[in-house]
Amino acid sequence: MSTPDAVIRAVDLTKTYRxxxxxxxxxxxxxxxxxxxxVVAITGPSGSGKSTLMNILGCLDRPTSGEYYLDxxxxxxxxxxxxxxxxxxxxxxVFQSFNLLSRTTALANVExxxxxxxxxxxxxxxxxxxxxxxxxxxxxxxxxxxLSGGQQQRVAIARALVNDPAMLLADEPTGNLDSHSxxxxxxxxxxxxxxxxxxxxxxxxxxxIAAQTQRIIRIMDGKVAEPEVTR
Amino acid sequence: xxxxxAIQEALESLSANKLRSGLTxxxxxxxxxAVIAMLAVGAGAQNTITGSISGIGSNLLFVFSGNxxxxxxNEKPLTLDDAAALGDPFQAPSVAAVxxxxxxxxxxxxxxxxxNTNIFGVTPDYQIVRNYKLTEGVFISExxxxxxxxxxxxxxxxxxxxxxxxxxxVGETIxxxxxxxxxxxxxxxxxxxxxxxxxxxxxxxxxxxxxxxxRRTRERVDVIYVQALNADLVxxxxxxxxxxxxQRHRTQLGEDDFTVFSQQDFVATAQTITNVLTIxxxxxxxxSLLVGGIGIMNIMxxxxxxxxxxxxxxxxxxARRRDIxxxxxxxxxxxxxxxxxxxxxxxxxxxxxxxxxxxxxxxPFVPQVSLDAILLATLFSTAVGLFFGLYPANRAAxxxxxxxxxxx
Numbered sequence: 001m002s003t004p005d006a007v008i009r010a011v012d013l014t015k016t017y018r019x020x021x022x023x024x025x026x027x028x029x030x031x032x033x034x035x036x037x038x039v040v041a042i043t044g045p046s047g048s049g050k051s052t053l054m055n056i057l058g059c060l061d062r063p064t065s066g067e068y069y070l071d072x073x074x075x076x077x078x079x080x081x082x083x084x085x086x087x088x089x090x091x092x093x094v095f096q097s098f099n100l101l102s103r104t105t106a107l108a109n110v111e112x113x114x115x116x117x118x119x120x121x122x123x124x125x126x127x128x129x130x131x132x133x134x135x136x137x138x139x140x141x142x143x144x145x146x147l148s149g150g151q152q153q154r155v156a157i158a159r160a161l162v163n164d165p166a167m168l169l170a171d172e173p174t175g176n177l178d179s180h181s182x183x184x185x186x187x188x189x190x191x192x193x194x195x196x197x198x199x200x201x202x203x204x205x206x207x208x209i210a211a212q213t214q215r216i217i218r219i220m221d222g223k224v225a226e227p228e229v230t231r
Numbered sequence: 232x233x234x235x236x237a238i239q240e241a242l243e244s245l246s247a248n249k250l251r252s253g254l255t256x257x258x259x260x261x262x263x264x265a266v267i268a269m270l271a272v273g274a275g276a277q278n279t280i281t282g283s284i285s286g287i288g289s290n291l292l293f294v295f296s297g298n299x300x301x302x303x304x305n306e307k308p309l310t311l312d313d314a315a316a317l318g319d320p321f322q323a324p325s326v327a328a329v330x331x332x333x334x335x336x337x338x339x340x341x342x343x344x345x346x347n348t349n350i351f352g353v354t355p356d357y358q359i360v361r362n363y364k365l366t367e368g369v370f371i372s373e374x375x376x377x378x379x380x381x382x383x384x385x386x387x388x389x390x391x392x393x394x395x396x397x398x399x400x401v402g403e404t405i406x407x408x409x410x411x412x413x414x415x416x417x418x419x420x421x422x423x424x425x426x427x428x429x430x431x432x433x434x435x436x437x438x439x440x441x442x443x444x445x446r447r448t449r450e451r452v453d454v455i456y457v458q459a460l461n462a463d464l465v466x467x468x469x470x471x472x473x474x475x476x477x478q479r480h481r482t483q484l485g486e487d488d489f490t491v492f493s494q495q496d497f498v499a500t501a502q503t504i505t506n507v508l509t510i511x512x513x514x515x516x517x518x519s520l521l522v523g524g525i526g527i528m529n530i531m532x533x534x535x536x537x538x539x540x541x542x543x544x545x546x547x548x549x550a551r552r553r554d555i556x557x558x559x560x561x562x563x564x565x566x567x568x569x570x571x572x573x574x575x576x577x578x579x580x581x582x583x584x585x586x587x588x589x590x591x592x593x594x595p596f597v598p599q600v601s602l603d604a605i606l607l608a609t610l611f612s613t614a615v616g617l618f619f620g621l622y623p624a625n626r627a628a629x630x631x632x633x634x635x636x637x638x639x
Contacts, residue, residue: 060547060632081551088549099544099636103247115236116549159548 006069007166007199008034008057013066013076014222015052026052027063028222034167039193039200041210044219051171053219054203058169059087071166088117092160092198094170094189098152100144106131106155107140113163130158134188150181157188167199168192174209186212241561252566255530258523259570259615260577263608265516267578267600270607272585273509275598280501284494286421286429288362290327290465292472293492294455306488307480311437311450317457322475325468327460330357331437331452335445339433341393341405348389350407350433352440360456368401368416371436375415379438383407384416388430407433408444465493517611523570524615531563531623542627543635556628563620564613571612575605 015027026049034040044050055061056068059075062083068076071090078086087093100109110127119126131140134154144152153173160168170189174182186209193200202213210216218225245252294317296309314331317323333352338345357363358370368384375382383405390397393405403414412435421429441447459468469491477483535542542555582598589596 055633058547060636081553084546084549084551087547093547095544095636099540099547101541101544103243112545113548116545116551116554120233163549 005036006033007036007038007071008032008201009069010057011067013053013056013063013068015049015056015061016064025222027056029066030219030222030224031066032217032224034199034201036199037193037197038215039190039213040202041213041216042201042203042219043205043207043210043216044225045205048219049222050203050205050219052222054169054171057167057201058091058093059083084116088113089163090166092157092163092165092168094153094156094160094168094173096172096175098144098149098156098176100152100155100159102144105141105143106136106147106158109144109155110159110162113159117163127158127162130162131155133161133192134158148181149177150184153177153181153185154188157185157192161192161196161198165198167201170200170202172204172206173202174206175204237557237561238565240558241565245562245565251530255526255566256570256573258526259520259567259612260523260574262516262520262523263571263574263612264577264581265519266513266608266611267575267604268581268585268598269512269516270509270604271578271582271598271600273505273512274601274604275582275586275596276508277502277505278599279594279596280505281498283421283429284497284501287494288360288456288458289494290459290462290468291360291494292457292459292465292469293497294457294472294476295453295490295492296488297490298486298488299490301486303482303486303488308451309453309455309476309489311452313476313479314452314455316475316479317455317472323468323471325460325464325471326457328356328359328458330354330360330456330458332357332454332456333437333441333445333447333451334453335440337408337433337444339389339393339405339407341403344393346389346392348386348431348433350435350440350444352437352445353434354437357434357456360458363421364419365416366419367398368414370416371434375436376438379442380436381410381412381439381443382415382436383412384418384434385414386418386430386432387420389433390417392431407435410443465495469493520612520615523612524567524619527563527566527616528619528623530566531559531620532626534562535559535623535627538627539630539635539638542630543632543638546630546632547636552628555630556624559624559627560617560620563624564616567612567616568609570616571609574612575608578608 010030010032013027013030014025017024017026030049030053042050042053052061056063059070063076066076067074070086073086075083075086101112107124107127110130111123114123114126128140131137134157136151136154136158139147139151144155147155168189173189174185177185189200190212192198202209204210294309297303297306311331314329317326318329330353335350336347337350339348353371354376355371355373363370370384371382385400387397390400394400397417400414400417404411405414406412435444457468457472459465472491473487476489477487480488482488545555579600582600586596586598
């Protein structure tokens, strides 16, 4: 059984890719727990299995073996459409390259997860509130091309939060930003964590970013390296 | 995602790339316009032909010698006596009038103008069965027939060719195969028909024609026109005509050596021909619609590749396979639906122009855009969009989110 306050409980995750004739073990028995309200950094060198772990934690991919409970629900064996529903309700993604739809306004971008959730009532209001929460009250009807990088990432954070997910999963959220807006985005993420209690998982290889979190999980050769650094 | 949202999003993404959407639609537009125009022209042609057949006269039967369906040995030709027997009300009570005709091709000249035309050697009843009206002069009389008079009536087209006018011609003398004939009348225009212009004709007394212009042995005639008393008696008249001729030709046993056609038979035949023509033209047009559909598939494939990251993102934030499938199918079917609607308008315009051109060149011809054709084109073009959108949409829906997000 999963502990009640563990948002993420991963047990002995493995992931094996087949490249030609060789099996590549991207994950090799990774186990970890992340608790509600925590801000955790996942770090590790390239090729450590960090991205693979992130994809599995974000329900974009399934482990080859092992069990993964997200918000108390066993998700490692769900099918594609069930995974899509879990991503929609429980995971808020923030990507390095923002990944906004450039044709539509900030508001429409933030509404998108609500659309896929099948919510019609109060959709616009919820999206507007999310944009206000990230400090973009006066940029609601702008298109991504009319916004700065930092503002675009704020839209992406609003989109991630609009469905009240169990976890915010950020992949190098400041990687495409200058140091000033990068700092602002980190401050925003930490503030949202404090005010809303949102669990935050940041995947990064930037030590300065990792240093701002409460706990750092290091991935090495497809496993969680011991000991964990806890503050 | 509900339906209106899907349409709204599809419209947004189509209008984001207006030139491309327009060019893609062009394929469908041309295809649908071609189908609509071809069907309209076909329907118009059918109406014109049917109209010109009924313009020949009313409640008519045509009797030809020979059997068109079977081989008959020693067939007897139709003669003036046959025609006289058909006109006997005791033998054929449903028959109103009978007009035997010999026909041929002659050279006609007047004051240096020469024309080749069809000559019909006719009797006075010919005017009744063919329902001819005269713009001036009189028709051929019994006296002309008995006297083998050298008189003739001209169709309006022939008058145009020889005289360059359509009045004041009565009394002029024309030469038919070098022999002088006096013009006694001018026929009113009947318009074109399947069997060539009905206005480029020369009518002369049958006796004169067979004696001097078109050689026919033993009172042979080429066709006998028979008019039934009324529309209800056409088939009965046809039976009576056949019975009389079987007796006269002694062919009660075995195959008939003559053929009786009614106007309805001609109409049916003409309709079969124009239907085949319409299907043929429409089929060719449908091929261009198919090509348009392939254009849609091509563009949708490009679009899926271009938007791989977008698809990945949508999947990451919760789009199911079905959502992506619907999104791309909506786009492709909207493309083809709009293309179809514009194509219907364009096809209508083309049909209208064809009608105008035909009218300007002297053939009254009204293309008909039927509701059937519009419904067919709309349904078919949307189906084309759905069908050819299916493969690209399926490909988009099947993308792995991890792979798609990483796509550059």
